[in-house]
Amino acid sequence: MLNKEVRGKLEKIVGRENLLDSQQDLIVYSYDATPDYQALPDAVIKPRHKEDVAEIVKVCNEYKVPVVPRGSATNLCAGTTPLEGGLVMLFNYMKDIIEIDEENLTVTVQPGVITLDMIKAVEEKGLFYPPDPSSMKISTIGGNINECSGGLRGLKYGVTRDYVIGIEFVMPDGSIVKTGGKLAKDVAGYDLTRLMVGSEGTLGIITEATLKLIPVPETKKTMLALYDSLEAAGNTVSKIISNRIIPATLEFLDQPTIQVVEDFANIGLPTEAGAILLIEQDGPEEVVERDIQRMAEICEETNALSVQIAQSPEEGEALTSARRSALSALARLKPTTILEDATVPRSKIAEMVKAIEEIADKYNVKICTFGHAGDGNLHPTCMTDARNRDEMQRVEQAFEDIFAKAIDMGGTITGEHGVGVMKSPYLSWKVGEAGVEAMRAIKQAFDPNNIMNPGKVFAKDARKRVVVQR
Amino acid sequence: MLNKEVRGKLEKIVGRENLLDSQQDLIVYSYDATPDYQALPDAVIKPRHKEDVAEIVKVCNEYKVPVVPRGSATNLCAGTTPLEGGLVMLFNYMKDIIEIDEENLTVTVQPGVITLDMIKAVEEKGLFYPPDPSSMKISTIGGNINECSGGLRGLKYGVTRDYVIGIEFVMPDGSIVKTGGKLAKDVAGYDLTRLMVGSEGTLGIITEATLKLIPVPETKKTMLALYDSLEAAGNTVSKIISNRIIPATLEFLDQPTIQVVEDFANIGLPTEAGAILLIEQDGPEEVVERDIQRMAEICEETNALSVQIAQSPEEGEALTSARRSALSALARLKPTTILEDATVPRSKIAEMVKAIEEIADKYNVKICTFGHAGDGNLHPTCMTDARNRDEMQRVEQAFEDIFAKAIDMGGTITGEHGVGVMKSPYLSWKVGEAGVEAMRAIKQAFDPNNIMNPGKVFAKDARKRVVVQR
Known part of the structure; x- marks a missing residue:
């Protein structure tokens, strides 16, 4: 439990209504998506802006109270469980998309924005934020940056670190540091931007970030190939790459996963197959068409049992859902x-x-x-x-x-x-x-x-x- | 000057022939490409492998002797001048291309390899290392990593940091750290890889690096547009981007530069022009063709005085040379x-x-x-x-x-x-x-x-x- 003095100081910063410590609140924020690491915090706090964050951190630093920044807690490494108690910090008030800059191809956001909300907002402007962690429907950008989230498009487009070009963060002493900016090139000192990406909330609290965007690919096509073994599927992967094709997505399911997904989703997967490859290419239409045809040939040359190219975006979605539903x-x-x-x-x-x-x-x-x-x-x-x-x-x-x-x-x-x-x-x-x-x-x-x-x-x-x- | 004890220990590590301290040697290594920062080192040392580097650094750490790692010293920030004396460390013996891995699309190199030598070696395998600092004919990869070098292709392809996926380096205490690897995704702890990139030799000495490669673009096309003012050229740049085209190169020269380049190279640049844009696109042929045509239209819509599309790779090279020769x-x-x-x-x-x-x-x-x-x-x-x-x-x-x-x-x-x-x-x-x-x-x-x-x-x-x- 927080001592009275600390509690008083924190309440003064955020207001009584934004410092929660009922038993119910503590239990709600005692765990994340990782099984078996539950631990109760002493309180849950909701700053309204970076100045609040800085003031809170100063108090915590003075009284040695742990602070655990928490987005939607979808991480799978027990990264946001408050193992040593202290404060769980929420970003419910800090979820603005501050600016989409169409000239510089950047978006500036607060940490609490939901990943998919931001992705949709930039797509409305014809822009693309490639990292697509499976949790993106509920995860926050702040969480993605802290964990350096990946996703299905890593091979072609990279991961979160490759799109974070500026960060504002609060240091453990309460000072505020701003790195990078709307800049494709910046080598002013050590790369604190990438140091913060993936630092899991252990070095400071991210209060704002500027992300690089690229134009939305013109089109996308999806295909599914079945194999009698994972070795055969592996051969396809090798041959695609050695043909110098980099698909947007190149995912696999092993036999036991296929079985379970089919039992769950009834999408007509052949449960006797030893492995499935889900392949997507995006980009200009001619290139997508050519790459997909070539990859289909490669699948056949490497002994795929069958190859199915989606004939419409809806059919593509259906194929993708086989992979996306694996965890569920x-x-x-x-x-x-x-x-x-x-x-x-x-x-x-x-x-x-x-x-x-x-x-x-x-x-x-x-x-x-x-x-x-x-x-x-x-x-x-x-x-x-x-x-x-x-x-x-x-x-x-x-x-x-x-x-x-x-x-x-x-x-x-x-x-x-x-x-x-x-x-x-x-x-x-x-x-x-x-x-x-x-x-x-x-x-x-x-x-x-x-x-x-x-x-x-x-x-x-x-x-x-x-x-x-x- | 190094004291006898230090000298003896260093000679024991590398051999007398690899520790230079004639007046001539000291002068040769007293400066880099940055004017007006000359300073003499105490000696110049040439390790043969990472174990040498580790042993040297241990001695330096014990006796508090500065170490300045130096590639070809083409940097423009006085990054490799031995301001406080000590050792200049050369990598003449450590310039191997250790492995080009065509399945994982990586190249593993020692720090002393010349950038262009490595680029040519990977291009022979149909692979592409995009960062192209102007000094690449003589710069080393170790230097590029230490400075996080950029180049002409930054807009589309990023800079050195975006291609370094693994580093082996010697810490100032002589311990050897290996980060990353042939891995598109790796979030095992803080991002020491990117921390080292751009750290300018102030945190450790890079002894090996693994770089990400991509397939060589199928083709490339070059064009040159002339304007009566830089504002007009700026409008073209904005309109290209707002049309969601990301060219491989988008370079400019202002009027005084045009004059000087033409005086030097006699390539027929119109010295009365207020600005020149050099534009390149690379990729699949259809896309390059379409993008170049569209960009030519945009140049005209934004009041270019003239637009010239190179009709052959040689003509493209000639246009590029206008930009590449600017500094000379x-x-x-x-x-x-x-x-x-x-x-x-x-x-x-x-x-x-x-x-x-x-x-x-x-x-x-x-x-x-x-x-x-x-x-x-x-x-x-x-x-x-x-x-x-x-x-x-x-x-x-x-x-x-x-x-x-x-x-x-x-x-x-x-x-x-x-x-x-x-x-x-x-x-x-x-x-x-x-x-x-x-x-x-x-x-x-x-x-x-x-x-x-x-x-x-x-x-x-x-x-x-x-x-x-x-």
């Missing part, structure tokens, strides 16, 4: 769904999926895998039950093995979900002890009192779901 | 050429060029301006003589005014050259005192003994060419 479909099966994002070089996809299958067998857990074949970003997803501690222990072990395997293959422990609490014990596997120390030095330099989202990123402060005894 | 042409005129890179939002280009003309008049100095109209990155270039201290003082004042004006317009003090010594007094104008403090905190955390390229980025340690009394 899987989440129906068991009380707890753990979706991970181990990532490998694109060329290792098939090998990695095979390894995941073997690991699932070894620990006797059920893992379905789908994800972004084009950029090597896999989503091994485990259907389990958090109440079954024995199974949870095996799940934890299986994911440890999966992360280790990804690293072996030149990959990473997290492609787009972030480290948070969930991956912090494994961070040194990817960046080494020296890398962790470099990151910790930055954290310490920015936030000596460790008030900004403490317990995240760095393992010493973190806990595992289950402590595995080996 | 200008540099002939006077003993000293100072080329800056103040950058503004694209929509402010014409206004900014006008402001630069007024500032040049005010201080009675000669400034020609050319640069990247598409991304707002201007190159106001002053022809002067470093021996004329009175004029140099006026030049310094003029550039101060230019930087201030760029900031007023939402721009930055440096779009692609970096801060180095040259811009360090102005860094806080762009990022504020709080921003400088945040950067300084990172520097202090990484390099507590301030051995890594000291005197750069941070003004407290830096000097101006001429101290202006106002």
Whole structure:
């Protein structure tokens, strides 16, 4: 619980109505989309503007009260659970699209704006913001920036970091820093903009951002190819790339996922197929037409069982929904769904999926895998039950093995979900002890009192779901 | 001069033949492409591999000897002058292209490889590395990464930071950190990769990098449009963008630059024109053809005096050479050429060029301006003589005014050259005192003994060419 003095100071900043601490409020903000990491905050606070944020942070820094900035909490790394109590900060009042600049192709937003709302607003002007995390219907831009969200279009268009060109943020001492701007080029000092992207709320609080936009692609086409094995699908992926075609989307579902999606959505997927590739290309019409035809040929040359090109945008949407509904479909099966994002070089996809299958067998857990074949970003997803501690222990072990395997293959422990609490014990596997120390030095330099989202990123402060005894 | 003990330890690491300290050697490595910042190092060292680099850095850290990593020293911010003596580190032995990975579309290189050599090597495989700094014929990739080099293709393709996906670097304590990899997506902790890009050798020494490649565009077309004023050219730029066309190159020359280039190159430029736009589009043939035609129409609609579309690649090259030779042409005129890179939002280009003309008049100095109209990155270039201290003082004042004006317009003090010594007094104008403090905190955390390229980025340690009394 906040002490009276702190409470009084915070109320003075935001007003009593914007500092919540009923039991109900605390429970509502005690968890995010990551299963099994619940922790109660001491209070929930709603600043109205950046000056409020700065004042709140100053109080927190003085009294060493943790602050956890929270958008819609759709993250999958337990990045917004208030592990050490303190304040959960909401951005309900800071969700304006401040400006769409059609001459400089930028949009300037507050952190609380819903990703899809912003995407729709810029599309009305013929502009395009490519990052499309699966949570975009409810996620906020602030959350996307803090986690450096990815999505289905990463291969061709990159991820959130590639579109953030300016940030305003509040440092842990309450000072306000503004980086970048409506600028395609800016090398004035260290790249604080990209340092903030993906820093998971541990270095400061983002209060505004300027994002780069590009023209909306003229058209888009979708196709679906079926295979008897993931190896065959992997061959298609390799051959597409070696033909120097970069599709907008290149997604896969493995056999168990196909089964589950079909049971859920009844869209006529052939549940006997060993793998599905969902392929999209966007751009000028002639190019899309040519690329789609060529990719269809490549699918056939690499032994696809069948290839279906959508004949209309609606049919394209229907095909895409098979992929988009994967998580919802899987989440129906068991009380707890753990979706991970181990990532490998694109060329290792098939090998990695095979390894995941073997690991699932070894620990006797059920893992379905789908994800972004084009950029090597896999989503091994485990259907389990958090109440079954024995199974949870095996799940934890299986994911440890999966992360280790990804690293072996030149990959990473997290492609787009972030480290948070969930991956912090494994961070040194990817960046080494020296890398962790470099990151910790930055954290310490920015936030000596460790008030900004403490317990995240760095393992010493973190806990595992289950402590595995080996 | 290095003391005997340090000298002995360094010789033991690299061998006597790789530690140079004759007067001649010291003079050769006492300056870079930035006029008027010469300073002698104590010695010049040539490591053979990353282990050498790590051992050297450990000795330097122990004895507090500065280390200045140096590629070809083509930078324009005095980024590689050994201001505080110490070691200049060369990468003559570390210039391998380690691997071109055609499946994952990456190239892995050592820092000493010449940019153009690498570009040619990947183009032989049908792959494309877009950043094309004007110095690419002699610059090194290590230098490009340290300065986050830009180039003519920034508008469409971005800059060096957008292509660096993995870095191996030696920390100031001698530990080796490896970030990223052949991965389109990686969010394992803070983005050390992009922090290192543009850090100007002040945080560590890059020993290897993995760069993202894309397929080579199928074709390219070039055109040149003449205007009676830069405002008119600016209108064309705005209209191209508002028509949602993103050309590969969109460069301008102002009237004084046109005159000088024509005097130098005799390529038939109409010296009476007020401005020239050089426009290139690349990509699939149909698209290039369509975009070029549409842009030619736009040029005419916005009152171009004439529009010339190159009918062959050779003719295209000839047109491009007008822009590419600008610096060489200008540099002939006077003993000293100072080329800056103040950058503004694209929509402010014409206004900014006008402001630069007024500032040049005010201080009675000669400034020609050319640069990247598409991304707002201007190159106001002053022809002067470093021996004329009175004029140099006026030049310094003029550039101060230019930087201030760029900031007023939402721009930055440096779009692609970096801060180095040259811009360090102005860094806080762009990022504020709080921003400088945040950067300084990172520097202090990484390099507590301030051995890594000291005197750069941070003004407290830096000097101006001429101290202006106002």
